[in-house]
Structure formats: structure tokens, C-alpha cells
Amino acid sequence: MVRVTYKKLFMGALAALGLVAGMTASAQEGDMSREAIAERLKPVGQLCLQGDECGAAAVAQASPSGGGQSGEDVYTSVCAACHATGAAGAPVRGEAADWTSRLEKGMDTLYDHAINGFNAMPAKGGNPNLTDREVKDAVNYLTEPVRGEDVAIDTGDSEGEAAPAAQAGAAPAEGEQQVAAASGGASDIDGAAIYGQICMACHDTGAAGAPKLGDDTAWAPRLEKGMETLYDHAINGFNAMPPKGGNPGLSDAEVQAAVDHLVSSVQ
Incomplete structure (x- = not known):
């Protein structure tokens, strides 16, 4: 007959308890590791197709006039190539001397030139997908450093966007x-x-x-x-x-x- 002492039973129970605790901790650590890895691999952006709701709020806040890209975004992606370098005689953002004679013509003239093209500048900077509103916001951003505070600008507060077919220079069907x-x-x-x-x-x-x-x-x-x-x-x-x-x-x-x-x- 095998005699089991209380000491051996106690030691066996401790060993079993330690094994269970170790396995539990390992499983929890594994779950945490998987979560950490998934978090690190999570994409920084999200593909959002037209009609999807993802990112809609961010887009709505992008432009101060209530929709589309902000003027700064349009300037950076479309206008900066010339207006940050002076290429093709473009007035450089922030250079007051470049803008004096142009600002004298009025903001409406600058808006018209940017939307419909003027001299070497193509209509809408060469991006026909931009709305008139986005182009105007880009002009506002472009002239901001050299524009007097008394100069009235179009912010779109009381303007409805014209239908694409009615816009000046719209391409024929x-x-x-x-x-x-x-x-x-x-x-x-x-x-x-x-x-x-x-x-x-x-x-x-x-x-x-x-x-x-x-x-x-x-x-x-x-x-x-x-x-x-x-x-x-x-x-x-x-x-x-x-x-x-x-x-x-x-x-x-x-x-x-x-x-x-x-x-x-x-x-």
C-alpha cells in the first residue's frame, strides 16, 4: 500500500497550481501580443469609395466654405509647383512685389483667371476635377500673406456652387x-x-x-x-x-x- 504524506500532497497541489497559472498567463500574454501586433500593423488610412460614409466628417470639415479640399490642400497639391517657385512667371506666395499689380485688379479677376486660365496658367491649375469653390479657396490661401485686411474675399457663405454644365469653360458633351x-x-x-x-x-x-x-x-x-x-x-x-x-x-x-x-x- 502506497502511503502519501500530507507534505507530498501539498507540494503536488502547489506544482499543479503553478502550472495552471503559468499556462493562463502565457495565454493572456499571447492574446496581448496578438493585439499589439494587430495594432502595429493596422493601416494608418482607410480606402473610402465614393458613396461610402467613412471619412465623410473629415471631408466636410476640410474646407472653411463647407466642403471639398481646403484652400491650403489645393495649393499644395496643384498650385505650389509654380506659385512656390515662380515657374512660368507665376507670382510667388508671400512675395508682395509679385502681387501688387495683380491685387489691384481685384479678387474677382484673380478668381476668374484661376478658374478659367490666364496666360501660362491652365484653367483650375490643370485639374478640371476641382470645383470653382475649391479654386477660390486656393486663391484665398495663396493671397493671404500679401492681402490687406480690408480686401473682401469670397468665402462661399452665400454662394451656391454652379452646376458643372453651367460653369464657364465647361467641356462639351x-x-x-x-x-x-x-x-x-x-x-x-x-x-x-x-x-x-x-x-x-x-x-x-x-x-x-x-x-x-x-x-x-x-x-x-x-x-x-x-x-x-x-x-x-x-x-x-x-x-x-x-x-x-x-x-x-x-x-x-x-x-x-x-x-x-x-x-x-x-x-
Whole structure:
């Protein structure tokens, strides 16, 4: 008969208790480790598709006018490339001397130039997806360091956003573009006006090797390639010239009209 002393029973109970406690602690530690790892691997952002509710509150607070990107965000992503460096003659943010003559024209003029394009600056900085409101907020941010406190600005407090089709410079519907192209619609478009807004920055000065308006010598080898080639280069881009002069909102027919105006000066 095996005799078991109380001492051995006590020691066995302690050992079993220690084993159970160790396993419990290990399991808890494992759970905590998994949670910690999951927390460290959690993405910093979240993909939010149009129509989803995720991030809606943050978007609504982004712009002081109540929607879309803030003026600073638009400036950073679209405008800073030129307005932080002075590229293509753009007035630099914070440089009072650059802005004096421009501010004298009034904020409405600056808004119009930014939305519809002016000289070397394409409409909406080359991003047609921006709303007029977002562009105006970007102009407000851009001029803030040099704008007097007495200058009235458009903050959108009492303005409704115009429907895209009614906005100035809205691109024609796809069907209209096809009809215009098929009928040589460029003849009904003011190519000189488009040239004055988009093309003249390079083609009046010869910047980046662009053939100047009226320069027979510069245009001679280009005309030999034919008008279809010139249209293609203007629409799709060629060498230093961006597609559609940097304004993707232009229709092909409008670009062709601008090319016709350029070519007419040497024929």
C-alpha cells in the first residue's frame, strides 16, 4: 500500500497550481501580443469609395466654405509647383512685389483667371476635377500673406456652387465633341481667344523652343509635316508642349482652332 504524506500532497497541489497559472498567463500574454501586433500593423488610412460614409466628417470639415479640399490642400497639391517657385512667371506666395499689380485688379479677376486660365496658367491649375469653390479657396490661401485686411474675399457663405454644365469653360458633351470633329467644328471657334488664354505664354516668347507666332522660319519645317501632325502634337503633346497646352478641359476642336490661328500667321 502506497502511503502519501500530507507534505507530498501539498507540494503536488502547489506544482499543479503553478502550472495552471503559468499556462493562463502565457495565454493572456499571447492574446496581448496578438493585439499589439494587430495594432502595429493596422493601416494608418482607410480606402473610402465614393458613396461610402467613412471619412465623410473629415471631408466636410476640410474646407472653411463647407466642403471639398481646403484652400491650403489645393495649393499644395496643384498650385505650389509654380506659385512656390515662380515657374512660368507665376507670382510667388508671400512675395508682395509679385502681387501688387495683380491685387489691384481685384479678387474677382484673380478668381476668374484661376478658374478659367490666364496666360501660362491652365484653367483650375490643370485639374478640371476641382470645383470653382475649391479654386477660390486656393486663391484665398495663396493671397493671404500679401492681402490687406480690408480686401473682401469670397468665402462661399452665400454662394451656391454652379452646376458643372453651367460653369464657364465647361467641356462639351462627348457627342458634341464628335459632331464638331466630324464637321471641322474648329471653324466656328475663336482660336485667337484660346491662343490668348493658353498658348501665348510659349508661342509669343519662344519659351522651351516653341515656334513663335508669325515666325516663318520657325514654322517652315513644321508645316511640311502637315496639319494633321500639328493637330496631333497640340492635342496629345509633343516634346516640351503638354497635351492641349496644359488645359485638358479643351475639346479637340478648340485645340485645332488655336493651331489654325497660329498657322494663319505664317501663311
